[in-house]
Amino acid sequence: MTTVTPLALPEVLLITPRRHGDARGWFTETWSRRTLANAGIEAEFVQDNQAFNARAGTVRGLHFQAAPHAQAKLVRVLAGAILDVAVDVRPGSPTRGRWVSAQLTAEGGEQLFVPRGFAHGYCTLCDDVMLAYKVDGDYAPQTEGGVIWNDPDLAIDWPVSDADAVLSDKDRLLPRLAQLPDPAF
Secondary structure: OOEEEEOOOOOOEEEEOOEEEEOOEEEEOOOOHHHHHHOOOOOOOOEEEEEEEOOOOEEEEEEEEOOOOOOOEEEEEEEOEEEEEEEEOOOOOOOOOOEEEEEEEOOOOOEEEEOOOEEEEEEEOOOOEEEEEEEOOOOOHHHEEEOOOOOOOOOOOOOOOOOOOEOOHHHHOOOOHHHOOOOOO
């Protein structure tokens, strides 16, 4: 059985598939439309993405896509470990600006479902981390948005300091949530 656990922001779900093991290793079902539908997730995934991160302390995010190309994500780690973060950026939401996080590991097989209207980011906890994630909307760069990873108003408890974080030039320039125009989802 897959375990589905709502986090402090209940739209964000920690999904832990059961592994069936023997002397050969193990087998797990990493995605099941029926399992997610039973948990209230009706996302129709249209694309799989994979990312490799060479160094511990790499931060990607906090990213989202707005309407008409908003995306929900189902994130899992294939090698290594991350701290995965989701921030509510929905205009008018009573939880706007609140965040949740979960540690995802290749060893444990945990996954995070990040719904539309949430910015997503992660920090690698070791070298040579590989992620795979499903999205329910096509990539559309004209609808990309984001919030700076270390926004002091969010006060996310990242496992890396500002000085040690490995970031893209693009992610260094993202606005604070308070400066973000209200996106539609």
